Each structure stands twice: as structure tokens, then as C-alpha cells.
Amino acid sequence: MSAAQPRVLILPASYFARDRTVGGGERYALEYARALAELTPTTLALFDPTPARETLGRLTIETFPIRHFHQRRLFPLTRTGLRATAPFDLLHAMVFPTPATDLLICAAKMRGQKIVLTDVGGGGTCWSTYLRKLHRAFDLNRRAHGLALLSRHAARFFDDWPQPRTLLYGGVNLTEFTPATEPPRGYALFVGRLLPHKGVLELIHALGPDTPLHVVGRPYDDAYAKQLQRAASGKDVLFIFNADDAELRRQYAGANVVLQPSLPSFNPDDDKSELLGLVTLEAMACAKPVIVTQTASLPELVLDSETGYIVPPHHAETLRARVELFLQQPALTQSMGAAARRHIEQNFTWEKVARRGLEFYRSLPRQP
Structure with a gap:
């Protein structure tokens, strides 16, 4: 796949397929992925013991197989599931630190895939949280190639991170949220x-x-x-x-x-x-x-x-x-x-947000 149209795997804030919590972070990942899929091949990643695949317009939503739902020490992605993440050119994780992002970042580094992080809130205990207590340089998330941040306020939390960064902000689906035809009701x-x-x-x-x-x-x-x-x-x-x-x-x-x-x-x-x-x-x-x-x-x-x-x-x-x-x-x-x-x-349309993201992907070097 050409650098102009990278194959992108997006990890949302809530990534288990069953009993998902769908809040602002999950909505953000889905709408961004839908808009990005109009520009470049894009897959939204979920995880479950039962693999599945569906499409939403041009977006692929793929459920990668895991052995179970316990992720205290190591994310339980099966070998088949891990191999299925290999064809992508870029991993864009919208939640970190987590056991899933730790595993996918390690795999991406070995494969030469680019890694981009966006903090939509959330995250939890994992190897990265333990390692950064020893020294911040040991945090696996600091191995990412770039940071795509939601706002200037969000960027404040990464002032000492060395990676290239961009401001994505967020978007709105203009066909779903439209001006009213009647006067306001007071x-x-x-x-x-x-x-x-x-x-x-x-x-x-x-x-x-x-x-x-x-x-x-x-x-x-x-x-x-x-x-x-x-x-x-x-x-x-x-x-x-x-x-x-x-x-x-x-x-x-x-x-x-x-x-x-x-x-x-x-x-x-x-x-x-x-x-x-x-x-x-x-x-x-x-x-x-x-x-x-x-x-x-x-x-x-x-x-x-x-x-x-x-x-x-x-x-x-x-x-x-x-x-x-x-x-x-x-x-x-x-x-x-x-x-x-x-x-x-x-x-603030999703198309503009996705274009900002794609331009950022293209600008990143292979090594952070």
C-alpha cells in the first residue's frame, strides 16, 4: 500500500466487543474512523473470543480473536489475532496506557508499523504504568511515532514528549445535526x-x-x-x-x-x-x-x-x-x-478532522 493511502487500524477507548461502554471517546473513534475510511483503507478494532467482521460504509469493523477477557498481566490476543493485525501500515490507538496498546505497540515496533496515539481519556494499569515508575523513558507509549491530540488543553499533558504532534480536534456529522426549521421554544x-x-x-x-x-x-x-x-x-x-x-x-x-x-x-x-x-x-x-x-x-x-x-x-x-x-x-x-x-x-466537520489525521500520518518518519 502506498504511503499516500496507508492501511490504518484504529483502537477505540472501549475495545471489547461485548457489553461495550459507548461514551464520547467511543463515539469519537467511530466517527473519525468512518470519515477516514472515505480517504484511506481503515479498520476499527474490537476484541472477543468470537471473531467477526462487518462494514459500515467503507469502514471495516473487525473483531480480533482473544482467548478470554482477563488482561491483568498480558493482553490475551490469540496468535491468529496478532497475525491479523500485521497487514496494517499504521496503528492509531485512542486509549492508552492499556494492556492492548502495550501489546500492539510492541508488535508494531517489530514490524516497522507506524504508531499514533490520541488521548480521549481512559486507560488503566498495564506494563507501561509499572515501567514508567522506574523511568518515564520505559513507558512503551513514548515509543509512538506521533501524537494526534484533541485540543490545546489536551496537548498540555504531553509537553515533555518528544514526538511530532498535531491537533485533530473533533467533528460533527452535518447531516445528523442540522439547524431547526421552527423557531426555538424558549x-x-x-x-x-x-x-x-x-x-x-x-x-x-x-x-x-x-x-x-x-x-x-x-x-x-x-x-x-x-x-x-x-x-x-x-x-x-x-x-x-x-x-x-x-x-x-x-x-x-x-x-x-x-x-x-x-x-x-x-x-x-x-x-x-x-x-x-x-x-x-x-x-x-x-x-x-x-x-x-x-x-x-x-x-x-x-x-x-x-x-x-x-x-x-x-x-x-x-x-x-x-x-x-x-x-x-x-x-x-x-x-x-x-x-x-x-x-x-x-x-469542525469529521471530513476535515480525518484529513488532518491523514496528512499527519503521511508526514511521520518510520522511526520516532
């Missing part, structure tokens, strides 16, 4: 996991009792979900815990403004909670203005006062004032929303 919208760092409790406290707020997300912590519901008592808050894709699009369509009010970590140097705000990108693709906090990657995605507003975290008065502005001025929602859609079309 509510603010939060979309995301219902966890403390997402700032939902602070958002509910910030808004007045008559400010309509829709909260769309899965409760991962029952105690926190009950705390949210208690805080919402007497306020105009609607919780939607089990929204499917169609319901999510309906909620985007009716909103005057979409909020991502995430809170910074107590230790900003170790804050990986918002490596990339996909909700912010999806909302702008739907021609909705957004309000985000000055937290992690979120300010990189928004043009302040053009496609929405960037507000300080823990600043209830400013957050409430910005929300009320959009609810009281639907024309502002329309004008900023149109600018937000243009911003996405120009910078």
Missing part, C-alpha cells in the same frame, strides 16, 4: 453525563425559578441525581434521563441556548474531564449558540460573543444573565446560531 438546554464536574448542580442553583431548563443526560450517580432533583424543586426544570438520538435532536431543535458549564478540577494540571467538548460542537452544528465555562478545552471551541459566550466557572450571576439574554431575545439566538453553524462547517 428553554435553555444542558446535554451531558450527570456528574459533579459537569456543573449541572451549579447551573440549577444559578437560574431563577421561572427560567425553563431542560437537562438531558444519564445519571451515573444516584445520589447526585437525587441532589439535582432536590435543587430543581420549585423551579422550571425538566429532566430527561433516557433520551435516544431522535429525542436529543428534538431537544437541540427547541433550545434557545445550549450550556456546557463544566467546572475545573481542584488540580488543573491533572484535569482531563473536558479534553474536547463534543456537546458544544453538536449544538453549534444545530445552529444553537452555546454558553461554556472557561474550563479545559471548552474556550477553544467557541468564538466569544460570536457563536456564544465564555463565562467564568462558579460565577452564577454571569451565567444567569447570559442565559436570560437568549431567552428574552430570540433574534440573538438566530443570529449567533447561524454564526455557530458556519463556524462548524468551516472548522
Whole structure:
């Protein structure tokens, strides 16, 4: 295969085929792989005792055989499965460190395959985590040829890594997330996991009792979900815990403004909670203005006062004032929303992200 069209194997954040957790990292890997497959041969890797193969458009989704699901000491890929990873020119792992990435990196180094890493969050204990306690140079992940990172914020965690790097950012499927044909219905919208760092409790406290707020997300912590519901008592808050894709699009369509009010970590140097705000990108693709906090990657995605507003975290008065502005001025929602859609079309489509990735692959030398 030519260097112009490398055969790419992509490892997603959750890589066991059974009972997969499908969150933002998994969605990112799938959408990136689908877009990349339009440009160069691409396979998304999963693992299971029962091998399988399917296609999604031009993308191949291949389940490589493993002996079992226990990976405490060594990833249980069979010899057949390991041989099946040999024809690829490049391994792009979107989760590390893990036992699977350790094994595939070692195999790729022996074969002369290129290795690219993207941190979408996650990872776990493996040989690399033990070895880097001895010396950081022993971390197998540092043997990669390049780093393709989600944002400038994400890049901060790799300042001392020597490899070439690029910023991929993220994309939106513009045929799935489209501007609404009807006027907004007069509510603010939060979309995301219902966890403390997402700032939902602070958002509910910030808004007045008559400010309509829709909260769309899965409760991962029952105690926190009950705390949210208690805080919402007497306020105009609607919780939607089990929204499917169609319901999510309906909620985007009716909103005057979409909020991502995430809170910074107590230790900003170790804050990986918002490596990339996909909700912010999806909302702008739907021609909705957004309000985000000055937290992690979120300010990189928004043009302040053009496609929405960037507000300080823990600043209830400013957050409430910005929300009320959009609810009281639907024309502002329309004008900023149109600018937000243009911003996405120009910078954050999956095709553009995949092209950035492919150009980066082509630029990498064989040896890191």
C-alpha cells in the first residue's frame, strides 16, 4: 500500500466487543474512523473470543480473536489475532496506557508499523504504568511515532514528549445535526453525563425559578441525581434521563441556548474531564449558540460573543444573565446560531478532522 493511502487500524477507548461502554471517546473513534475510511483503507478494532467482521460504509469493523477477557498481566490476543493485525501500515490507538496498546505497540515496533496515539481519556494499569515508575523513558507509549491530540488543553499533558504532534480536534456529522426549521421554544438546554464536574448542580442553583431548563443526560450517580432533583424543586426544570438520538435532536431543535458549564478540577494540571467538548460542537452544528465555562478545552471551541459566550466557572450571576439574554431575545439566538453553524462547517466537520489525521500520518518518519 502506498504511503499516500496507508492501511490504518484504529483502537477505540472501549475495545471489547461485548457489553461495550459507548461514551464520547467511543463515539469519537467511530466517527473519525468512518470519515477516514472515505480517504484511506481503515479498520476499527474490537476484541472477543468470537471473531467477526462487518462494514459500515467503507469502514471495516473487525473483531480480533482473544482467548478470554482477563488482561491483568498480558493482553490475551490469540496468535491468529496478532497475525491479523500485521497487514496494517499504521496503528492509531485512542486509549492508552492499556494492556492492548502495550501489546500492539510492541508488535508494531517489530514490524516497522507506524504508531499514533490520541488521548480521549481512559486507560488503566498495564506494563507501561509499572515501567514508567522506574523511568518515564520505559513507558512503551513514548515509543509512538506521533501524537494526534484533541485540543490545546489536551496537548498540555504531553509537553515533555518528544514526538511530532498535531491537533485533530473533533467533528460533527452535518447531516445528523442540522439547524431547526421552527423557531426555538424558549428553554435553555444542558446535554451531558450527570456528574459533579459537569456543573449541572451549579447551573440549577444559578437560574431563577421561572427560567425553563431542560437537562438531558444519564445519571451515573444516584445520589447526585437525587441532589439535582432536590435543587430543581420549585423551579422550571425538566429532566430527561433516557433520551435516544431522535429525542436529543428534538431537544437541540427547541433550545434557545445550549450550556456546557463544566467546572475545573481542584488540580488543573491533572484535569482531563473536558479534553474536547463534543456537546458544544453538536449544538453549534444545530445552529444553537452555546454558553461554556472557561474550563479545559471548552474556550477553544467557541468564538466569544460570536457563536456564544465564555463565562467564568462558579460565577452564577454571569451565567444567569447570559442565559436570560437568549431567552428574552430570540433574534440573538438566530443570529449567533447561524454564526455557530458556519463556524462548524468551516472548522469542525469529521471530513476535515480525518484529513488532518491523514496528512499527519503521511508526514511521520518510520522511526520516532
